[in-house]
Amino acid sequence: MKIKVYSLMTLLLFLVxxxxxxxxPNPTIPPLSVYYVAPVGNDTNNGSLTSPWKxxxxxxxxxxxxxxxxxxQPGTYQQNKIDFPDDKEIYLLGEAGPxxxxxxxxGTDEPVIRIHSxxxxxxxxxxxxxxxxxxxxxxxxxxxxxxxxxxxxxxxNSATCGGGIFAFTSNLSLKDCQIKNNYASSGYGGIxxxxxxxSMDNCTIxxxxxxxxAGGLYVYWVSSTLDINQCTFSNNSAGGDGGGIYxxxxxxxxxxxxxIKNNSANDVGGGIYVYDPQGTITIHGNTVCNNAxxxxxxxxxQIVPNTYPDNTLLTTCPNANNxxxxxxxxxxxxxxxxxxxxxxxxxxxxIEVDDGIYQENIIFPPSKSITLRSANGxxxxxxxxxxxxxxxWFKDSLLTGTFLEGxxxxxxxxxxxxxxxxxNSIVTVDSCIVKDNQSPFSGGGISNSHDSxxxxxxxxxxxNSTEGMGGGxxxxxxxxxxxxxxISSNSALDNGGGIYIWxxxxxxxxxxxxxxxxxxxxxxxxxxxxxxxxxxxxxxxSLSGSLYSFFRDTNHINLNCL
Numbered sequence: 033m034k035i036k037v038y039s040l041m042t043l044l045l046f047l048v049x050x051x052x053x054x055x056x057p058n059p060t061i062p063p064l065s066v067y068y069v070a071p072v073g074n075d076t077n078n079g080s081l082t083s084p085w086k087x088x089x090x091x092x093x094x095x096x097x098x099x100x101x102x103x104x105q106p107g108t109y110q111q112n113k114i115d116f117p118d119d120k121e122i123y124l125l126g127e128a129g130p131x132x133x134x135x136x137x138x139g140t141d142e143p144v145i146r147i148h149s150x151x152x153x154x155x156x157x158x159x160x161x162x163x164x165x166x167x168x169x170x171x172x173x174x175x176x177x178x179x180x181x182x183x184x185x186x187x188x189n190s191a192t193c194g195g196g197i198f199a200f201t202s203n204l205s206l207k208d209c210q211i212k213n214n215y216a217s218s219g220y221g222g223i224x225x226x227x228x229x230x231s232m233d234n235c236t237i238x239x240x241x242x243x244x245x246a247g248g249l250y251v252y253w254v255s256s257t258l259d260i261n262q263c264t265f266s267n268n269s270a271g272g273d274g275g276g277i278y279x280x281x282x283x284x285x286x287x288x289x290x291x292i293k294n295n296s297a298n299d300v301g302g303g304i305y306v307y308d309p310q311g312t313i314t315i316h317g318n319t320v321c322n323n324a325x326x327x328x329x330x331x332x333x334q335i336v337p338n339t340y341p342d343n344t345l346l347t348t349c350p351n352a353n354n355x356x357x358x359x360x361x362x363x364x365x366x367x368x369x370x371x372x373x374x375x376x377x378x379x380x381x382x383i384e385v386d387d388g389i390y391q392e393n394i395i396f397p398p399s400k401s402i403t404l405r406s407a408n409g410x411x412x413x414x415x416x417x418x419x420x421x422x423x424x425w426f427k428d429s430l431l432t433g434t435f436l437e438g439x440x441x442x443x444x445x446x447x448x449x450x451x452x453x454x455x456n457s458i459v460t461v462d463s464c465i466v467k468d469n470q471s472p473f474s475g476g477g478i479s480n481s482h483d484s485x486x487x488x489x490x491x492x493x494x495x496n497s498t499e500g501m502g503g504g505x506x507x508x509x510x511x512x513x514x515x516x517x518x519i520s521s522n523s524a525l526d527n528g529g530g531i532y533i534w535x536x537x538x539x540x541x542x543x544x545x546x547x548x549x550x551x552x553x554x555x556x557x558x559x560x561x562x563x564x565x566x567x568x569x570x571x572x573x574s575l576s577g578s579l580y581s582f583f584r585d586t587n588h589i590n591l592n593c594l
Contacts, residue, residue, distance in 0.1 A: 064123070065100040067091050071107035088114050088135065092122060098152070101125060104159060106132040113142035116177075118150050126158035130185040130210075136163040137189075143173035143198070144189065150177040160185040167191060169198025169224070170214060178203045187212040194224030194250075195240060202228045211237045211248075219244030222268060226252040231259040238264070243271040246278035247295060251285060254310035258285035265290070270297045274305035275323055283311035287318060292334075293349045296324040301336040313340070319357075319368070321346035321388070331389040331414070341418030341444045344368070346388035357386040370394050370404070370415065377402050380433060387412040391444060395425045396457075401433030410465045414440040422453040422479075423469070429457035440465040451496060452478045454510075460487045467492070472499045474532065475506030477522060484510040485541075492518045499525045501572075502532030503558060509534060511541040518554040519570075520593045523561045528572035530558030535574065544571065545586035552586060556593040565591050 069091045073084035085091050088111055091102045099121040106128040114135070116122060126133030137144040144164045147154055154177065161184065164170035170189030179202065186196045187210065195214030197204070204225070209232075211222045222240035223230070230251065237248045247268030251258050258279070265276040275295035279285055292303045303323030306313055320334040320343055332338050334345040350357050350366075358367040362381040367373035371394045373383045382403040394415060396402060406413035417423030423441050426434065434457065441451045441464060451469035452461070466477045473479065477496035480486040486507070493504040500506070503522030505514075512533070519530045533542060545552045559565040568578035570589050576582075580589055 065095060065097050066103060067095060067100060068103050068105060069109070070105040071109060073105075087111060088124075092117055092120075092124075095120075103127050104133050104135075108134040108136055110136050110138045112138065112140045114145045116145070116147045116150055116154055118148065119152065120150075121152035121154070123155045124157070124159070126160075129158045130160040130183060133158060134160045134162060137165075138163065141166050143169045143191075144171050146173045147177045147179055147202075148173070148175045153178045153180070155180045155182070156184060157182040158184065160187065162186075162188045164189040164191065167193075169194045170196065170216070172197045174199045174202045174204055174228075176201045180205045181207070181209055183208045185210045185212065187214065190215040190217075192216065193218045193244075194220045195222065195242065197223045197225075199224065199228045199230065200226045204228060205231045206235050207233045209235045211235070212239055214240045216242040216244070218242070219272070220246045220250040221270070222246075222248045224250050224252075225256055225258070226250075227255045229257045232263050233261050235263045236266070237268065237276075239267045241269045245270055245272040245280075246274045247297070248276045249278070250274070251277075251279045251282045253281055254283045256285075257283050257311070258287070260287045261289055263290045265292045265303075266294050268295045270299075273297055273300045273307070275302040275325070277304045279304075279306045279309065279313065281308045281310050282306075282313070284313075285309075285311065286314040287316075288314070289317045290319075292318060292320045292323065294322050297326075299326050301325055301333070302329070303334040305336050315340035316342035319344045319346065319349075321349040331387075339444075339446075341391045341416075341447070343391055344388060345391070346386060347412075348387060350386070357388060359384045359386075374402065374404070379431065385413055385439075389414045389416055391416045391418050393417045393419050393421050393423055393425070393449075395427060396429050396434065398428035399431065400429065401431040403433070403435040403437065404439075405435065406438035409438045410440045410463060413438060414442060417441075417443040417449055417451075417469075418447055420448050422450040424452045426452075426454045426457040426459050426484075428455070429459065432458050434458060435460045435462060436464060437462045438464065440467065442466075442468045443470070448472065450475050450477070450479045454478065454480045454484045454486045456482045456484055458485045460489065461491055462489045464491045465494070467494045467496065469496045471497070474498055474500030474508075474524075474526075475502045476524070477504045479506050479508075480510045480512055481506075481508040482510065486510065487513040488515075488517055490516045492520070493522065494518065494520045495522065497523045497525075497561065501526045501528045501534070503529045503561075505531045507531075507533050507535075507540075507542070509540060513541070513543040514553055515543075515546055515551040516553065519556075519558065520554065521557040523559050524569075525561040527560070527569075529560055529565070529569035530555055531571045533571070533573045533579070544583050547586060552588055554588045554590075554593075555583075556588075556590040567591055
């Protein structure tokens with residue numbers, strides 16, 4: 033009986049202990065100590081809200097805590113070099129924001145703020161840093177440290193290199209910041225990032241200049257990493273290479289959803305210049321426009337080398353009232369990509385596209401007749417496919433009135449696919465250039481199939497290839513009309529280097545050329561892959577073989593192109 037009593041008492045004691053442990057509150061984290069600085073303060077004060085200190089340096093050095101916040105009250109702080117202690121975690125906050133909280137350098141050729149080998153994380157928010165004339169990092173100098181900056185301005189500073197920011201072996205994060213009107217005599221007008229990690233989100237880098245390389249941003253060496261998202265690099269200039277952004281033997285770098293515009297370089301790469309990348313460089317979803325270099329302003333030199341897909345490259349930038357380069361004339365709406373405009377179009381809409389290289393694959397929506405046209409013709413407006421799919425695809429567009437007018441249709445280097453597929457659709461292609469497409473499927477330039485009706489007017493189909501039939505054009509059980517066009521220098525591995533018709537001439541309506549000179553086509557230099565051009569490869573049929581004799585009187589068909 034005693035054993036049972038003792039056991040019951042032990043159990044009750046155990047339950048009481050569990051209850052006590054469960055009810056014990058978690059230890060509270062003490063609030064961060066806060067100190068205040070004001071232009072009218074005094075360093076003999078205690079640093080409270082009502083008795084603030086006067087100098088920022090005193091506020092950084094005086095507190096004994098390892099971690100604390102310093103709040104700058106509104107005003108202009110004309111101070112000498114500000115040096116962060118190397119063993120404290122500090123949050124420096126301009127509570128009223130950068131327009132009202134200005135830190136201005138006076139009486140020194142050092143950076144405005146210096147963060148050197150700080151072992152703890154530093155955060156700076158809501159201030160303007162200005163007025164420096166130094167050697168490295170006019171506005172901000174970060175060395176072997178971790179810094180987060182939010183809603184700050186670094187402007188009107190100068191240095192030998194890194195006019196706005198100089199970062200070395202550091203981890204730097206910028207969000208909602210502006211780097212403007214800084215100057216560096218030797219290089220890197222806005223930001224110099226060497227052997228460091230830099231992330232930038234929703235920042236503006238504008239009107240920074242240098243006599244050397246990299247007007248806006250310089251990223252150096254394989255150990256550096258870069259992540260830029262939704263930023264604007266504008267009006268920066270370099271006396272050497274890289275007006276907007278210069279990546280030099282950089283490590284893994286990503287630039288997305290950003291605007292790089294109106295920058296200039298006296299030498300190479302007005303917009304973005306990538307030199308000898310050592311890591312994975314990802315540049316996509318950006319608008320890169322009106323950047324100038326020694327070659328002038330062209331779409332091909334907005335990004336150098338021009339091997340990064342999924343960017344919009346323009347010689348002129350959209351204006352403030354028309355923020356995008358694709359205009360639905362019927363709805364009076366603007367779009368960032370051609371595909372977005374197509375998807376949002378209604379039946380019978382007309383879409384006009386500004387000059388530029390549009391690196392995207394587009395699909396016309398079914399059951400809508402849409403006119404897609406360029407503003408200034410195929411020589412100035414290119415749709416460049418970036419995926420292993422057709423660059424332009426018409427699917428089930430059976431309503432009359434679908435037009436493609438005035439584009440060059442091609443593929444990015446390394447991507448394959450038909451230039452254009454017309455599938456179960458009624459389409460007119462007018463004044464287009466379809467070139468340099470390579471496809472494993474028939475119809476390297478254009479594939480017309482499945483009861484389609486395709487009309488090609490005043491267009492050029494050249495230098496396309498296929499592993500199947502019809503290097504330039506392949507038509508399968510569909511109507512085809514071609515007038516006033518050039519089909520040249522295309523090749524097919526199987527048959528029909530120029531045009532291949534998968535049916536008898538009488539099975540579907542096949543009209544190639546005409547009696548008048550304006551209707552006749554130039555068909556020349558097409559060949560079977562591995563062979564020289566031959567007359568029979570200019571136009572072939574699955575049933576009749578060569579159609580040279582049938583079409584020679586209504587076209588200019590030649591072995592070689594003049």
